[in-house]
Ligand SMILES: Nc1ncnc2c1ncn2[C@@H]1O[C@H](COP(=O)(O)OP(=O)(O)O)[C@@H](O)[C@H]1O
């Protein structure tokens with residue numbers, strides 16, 4: 001008689017990196033909590049790596065970090081053992097720096113749940129490439145291109161996609177606010193939006209309604225970057241579409257953010273609970289939502305993205321014209337965030353989405369593993 005074969009598949013070790021040196025540190029703790037809660041423990045073993053505000057990495061005990069009330073942000077413990085990523089490439093291994101502490105061992109895949117600088121901008125992706133660990137989301141190039149609003153707009157424009165009119169001012173040019181105001185007036189007039197090229201969460205973004213508001217707006221934006229965008233200010237509806245996939249990505253239904261403030265500011269995003277409402281699906285004609293979905297997939301390809309992205313649009317309230325505002329390569333991922341909510345509305349529940357993203361990360365890593373890294377004639 002044949003004995004039944006019992007295959008004991010090893011659980012995938014999923015590194016979840018959270019926190020980080022970013023203005024979006026808190027959102028990351030919330031997003032990471034939702035992701036860790038959603039990981040099926042039959043198949044995945046979460047390994048929690050928290051980055052404190054000073055940029056130090058700490059290995060967290062999963063059981064302990066999850067002790068807090070369900071839905072509460074992950075607790076980042078700065079006294080947890082320090083850990084470093086070893087750029088050896090071979091073993092995908094992480095090592096603790098304390099002699100007594102056990103090595104973390106290898107990770108099969110990493111979910112970098114970091115928004116903004118040092119997370120969404122290609123830096124952590126580069127580190128993970130060096131360490132040879134597959135990771136969720138876009139690679140170095142796509143992450144960096146998506147993070148820089150000026151570079152992203154150039155790539156989108158060259159792909160024939162509509163972006164808001166604007167120009168760039170650099171710190172080294174030392175231009176006066178008056179001189180910049182004259183350029184605004186000769187190009188498109190008031191109001192304008194002034195924003196740092198590399199930021200997120202509306203940090204450093206302000207609206208200048210007239211010339212004498214420009215100096216303060218510029219000073220605010222230059223606190224965060226040496227490159228600042230000045231854009232024509234439209235009266236807009238804000239529409240967002242989620243993209244998922246690698247080589248043949250799919251677009252979700254379209255959602256709308258309805259801010260109750262003058263614009264979708266930091267306060268409206270995070271401080272005021274009633275600061276904005278999500279409307280899923282957005283009220284649009286079938287033609288409009290089809291166009292947004294098509295442009296979202298085109299933007300994903302134009303920026304060389306993989307895994308996931310949320311593509312944010314403006315629709316001019318008067319003219320009805322559409323523009324791509326920006327592309328977020330690691331969008332907010334709490335259970336009530338727009339990205340997962342859009343997929344839920346498209347029939348992909350949160351846990352299945354996390355599964356799918358891990359699968360896409362492994363697929364991309366496998367494709368690249370087959371490539372030669374040297375030339376052998
Ligand atoms: N050109 C613009 N016209 C109208 N509103 C804008 C414009 N640029 C930005 N905004 C408003 O400011 C918000 C934040 O700007 P955004 O470029 O999306 O920066 P962030 O990356 O910080 O989200 C937008 O969601 C929108 O409400």
Ligand SMILES: [Mg+2]
Pocket residue numbers: 201202312326
């Ligand atoms: Mg935005």
